[in-house]
Amino acid sequence: MTDNPEASSLEAHSLSCIRDDRTLFENLTFRLVPGQILLLEGRNGSGKTSLLRLLCGMRQPDAGQIHWNGEDIFQLGPDYHSDIAYVGHKDGVKQDLTAYENLKMARGLGAPNPTFSIDEALDRVELWGFDDSPARTLSAGQQRRLALARLLVTRAKLWILDEPFTSLDTLGISIVESLFAHHVAAGGMLAVTSHHKVSLDDADIVRINLSS
Amino acid sequence: MNTPSLSRAFGLLLWRDLTLAFRRRTELFNPLLFFVLVTSLFPLGIGAEPALLRAVGPGIIWVAALLAALLSLDSVFRSDFEDGSLEQFLISAQPLSILVLAKVVAHWLITGLPLLIVAPLLGLLLDLPTASIVTLMLTLALGTPVLSLIGAIGVALTVGLRRGGVILSLLVLPLYVPVLIFAANAVESAGAGLSIAAHLSLLSALLALAVSLSPLAAAAALKISLS
Amino acid sequence: MWHFFHQLGSPKHFYRIAGRWIPWLAVACVVSMLYGLYQGLLVAPTDYQQGDSYRIMFIHVPAAWMSLFIYVVMAGAGAIGLIWHMKLAEVVAISSAPIGASFTFLALITGSIWGKPMWGTWWVWDARLTSELILLFLYLGVMALYGAVEDKRTAARATAILALVGVVNIPIIHYSVEWWNTLHQGPTVTKFDTPSIDLRMLIPLLVMAVAFKLFYVVVLLMRARVEVLERERNTQWVRELVGSP
Numbered sequence: 251m252t253d254n255p256e257a258s259s260l261e262a263h264s265l266s267c268i269r270d271d272r273t274l275f276e277n278l279t280f281r282l283v284p285g286q287i288l289l290l291e292g293r294n295g296s297g298k299t300s301l302l303r304l305l306c307g308m309r310q311p312d313a314g315q316i317h318w319n320g321e322d323i324f325q326l327g328p329d330y331h332s333d334i335a336y337v338g339h340k341d342g343v344k345q346d347l348t349a350y351e352n353l354k355m356a357r358g359l360g361a362p363n364p365t366f367s368i369d370e371a372l373d374r375v376e377l378w379g380f381d382d383s384p385a386r387t388l389s390a391g392q393q394r395r396l397a398l399a400r401l402l403v404t405r406a407k408l409w410i411l412d413e414p415f416t417s418l419d420t421l422g423i424s425i426v427e428s429l430f431a432h433h434v435a436a437g438g439m440l441a442v443t444s445h446h447k448v449s450l451d452d453a454d455i456v457r458i459n460l461s462s
Numbered sequence: 463m464n465t466p467s468l469s470r471a472f473g474l475l476l477w478r479d480l481t482l483a484f485r486r487r488t489e490l491f492n493p494l495l496f497f498v499l500v501t502s503l504f505p506l507g508i509g510a511e512p513a514l515l516r517a518v519g520p521g522i523i524w525v526a527a528l529l530a531a532l533l534s535l536d537s538v539f540r541s542d543f544e545d546g547s548l549e550q551f552l553i554s555a556q557p558l559s560i561l562v563l564a565k566v567v568a569h570w571l572i573t574g575l576p577l578l579i580v581a582p583l584l585g586l587l588l589d590l591p592t593a594s595i596v597t598l599m600l601t602l603a604l605g606t607p608v609l610s611l612i613g614a615i616g617v618a619l620t621v622g623l624r625r626g627g628v629i630l631s632l633l634v635l636p637l638y639v640p641v642l643i644f645a646a647n648a649v650e651s652a653g654a655g656l657s658i659a660a661h662l663s664l665l666s667a668l669l670a671l672a673v674s675l676s677p678l679a680a681a682a683a684l685k686i687s688l689s
Numbered sequence: 690m691w692h693f694f695h696q697l698g699s700p701k702h703f704y705r706i707a708g709r710w711i712p713w714l715a716v717a718c719v720v721s722m723l724y725g726l727y728q729g730l731l732v733a734p735t736d737y738q739q740g741d742s743y744r745i746m747f748i749h750v751p752a753a754w755m756s757l758f759i760y761v762v763m764a765g766a767g768a769i770g771l772i773w774h775m776k777l778a779e780v781v782a783i784s785s786a787p788i789g790a791s792f793t794f795l796a797l798i799t800g801s802i803w804g805k806p807m808w809g810t811w812w813v814w815d816a817r818l819t820s821e822l823i824l825l826f827l828y829l830g831v832m833a834l835y836g837a838v839e840d841k842r843t844a845a846r847a848t849a850i851l852a853l854v855g856v857v858n859i860p861i862i863h864y865s866v867e868w869w870n871t872l873h874q875g876p877t878v879t880k881f882d883t884p885s886i887d888l889r890m891l892i893p894l895l896v897m898a899v900a901f902k903l904f905y906v907v908v909l910l911m912r913a914r915v916e917v918l919e920r921e922r923n924t925q926w927v928r929e930l931v932g933s934p
Contacts, residue, residue, distance in 0.1 A: 268842075270839060271841070271922070308685070309689040312842075331555045336550070336553050340549070341545065342547045344478070344482060344541075344545065346485045346486065347481065347482065351481070354474070356550065358475075359550060359554040359561075360554060361555055619850065619851060620834070620837075622838075623837045623838065632826065632830045633830045636827050636830065637854070639823060639865060640861050640862055640865035643865045643866070643869045679850060682850055686843060687843075689843060
């Protein structure tokens with residue numbers, strides 16, 4: 251496993267996913283390299299979330315393979331997981347823990363990022379001052395930002411995000427968009443579904459529409 | 463500090479669960495109260511004759527412990543499943559089985575250990591001899607972790623189901639039978655002045671087996687439940 | 690030969706091949722069962738201790754053997770389905786569960802009938818009967834879990850884990866129940882005394898065991914074919930078979 255961002259690549263070969271006897275998609279092939287954003291589009295129920303979960307390694311594809319740096323992610327196991335970070339529909343935030351404690355736990359689960367301390371991560375998502383507040387006292391938008399702060403405290407090259415802009419106000423949206431821009435500029439990768447129009451003008455976007 | 467550490471993750475998760483439980487202190491007493499309540503119901507049901515109670519006491523207390531353990535199982539993964547934390551465990555860089563073990567240890571400390579502490583009281587309620595009460599605590603110390611470990615597999619299989627609680631008992635209680643048999647009999651034998659060495663070694667063997675295999679089975683089950 | 694097995698793994702070919710085998714196996718099953726029952730109920734000698742009431746053992750003992758055998762097959766098939774993602778293995782596993790549960794139930798009923806003349810009660814907490822009862826709960830657990838999960842593939846994998854956990858626990862449960870039984874029963878004889886095996890009793894017993902195995906295979910193939918149709922209902926070959934537009 252090398253730290254050279256140029257070596258990373260995410261490849262999907264002939265992926266198919268069947269849920270409850272319905273084929274959501276089949277024969278899906280794509281490639282993602284550093285600096286690119288994978289944008290998944292499609293109607294509700296078209297399989298966007300399922301595809302993201304396949305990319306996380308949470309579910310085995312019904313056909314096809316997913317390769318990270320040329321190796322099957324199920325063979326890589328923890329080596330793959332240290333390179334990814336996921337924020338799904340649910341925030342993954344414990345209501346009874348403070349913002350600081352939540353991030354402390356998230357950091358312990360992955361490969362810690364030396365660039366950001368927990369306080370700096372909270373600062374970056376404009377939750378400075380809330381570090382000692384129980385998560386339950388935060389608004390929905392603030393909790394979402396806390397969930398996204400998780401992306402900063404681990405050394406993940408690939409960010410996998412399901413509807414990241416949910417509950418966010420204008421400020422929140424611009425914070426997150428700037429996070430994305432920095433990540434991609436530094437050689438990271440992004441796989442996102444979003445109803446919100448992602449405005450990243452200079453970005454190298456790979457679009458996949460699952461409804462077609 | 464900058465490399466992912468297994469023992470650190472284990473410690474963090476253990477700390478996290480204990481902290482969460484402590485911040486909802488009032489809920490800690492539920493399994494405990496259930497334990498005492500169920501045990502107290504039996505004299506009302508079968509009559510309070512001291513000789514009878516002394517004879518069936520060990521069995522009653524252990525059945526009550528089983529039921530209390532069953533009742534408390536849901537809390538192992540429920541909250542994490544609902545707020546999305548469980549998904550994070552699945553994609554963590556750390557092996558899921560170790561994370562599961564940390565959660566089960568926390569669960570035992572919160573729900574199993576209290577049973578141990580309250581047991582002497584129940585022994586007195588049913589007028590068990592001292593030797594029995596000591597053995598009762600020993601068997602609970604060895605047995606309740608096994609209950610938590612085996613129970614975790616059941617919860618892992620049913621966490622995603624709508625009415626999982628109903629099925630959970632069916633899945634888990636047959637697997638609890640060996641613990642019940644060895645433990646209850648140990649307490650009874652101790653009261654009669656017989657040796658309990660065999661019972662304790664059998665219970666220890668069950669514990670060793672459970673510690674090594676249950677986290678793996680529960681982790682596999684979680685991956686399937688959340689897929 | 691290898692090609693045959695490889696073909697068998699495909700649901701479509703399994704459906705066809707199984708369909709051809711079922712009639713033959715069914716005939717063999719009926720023949721052996723009639724022969725076994727005839728030998729066991731009529732020809733085998735009366736036991737000097739238990740009289741004629743022991744004859745229920747010709748059903749009870751093979752049924753108990755089957756209840757255990759099928760659970761192991763179910764766990765094995767489940768493991769194969771889990772490790773190699775074989776759809777057919779998953780189908781075999783879940784189709785076996787109700788058959789195994791039925792044999793377990795049969796063993797319990799016949800055990801109860803066997804015990805009545807001896808002890809005057811319809812149920813005795815005999816070691817074997819108690820183990821069979823717990824085994825029945827293990828089967829019901831598998832069936833309940835399968836029914837509760839909506840996605841069939843996930844259901845098959847979850848029940849495979851459960852069956853494997855069960856299979857590891859069955860020897861432990863069996864041992865603990867035996868242990869418990871020897872401690873709590875007094876001087877009364879509690880084990881169902883299978884009469885000292887006379888050859889004229891052994892043969893019907895083994896014939897019935899074979900008959901029950903054939904029965905299991907026939908019913909398994911029938912159930913598996915239905916399950917395959919249901920799981921593959923969106924594929925071309927099933928549509929053509931069923932004749933839907």
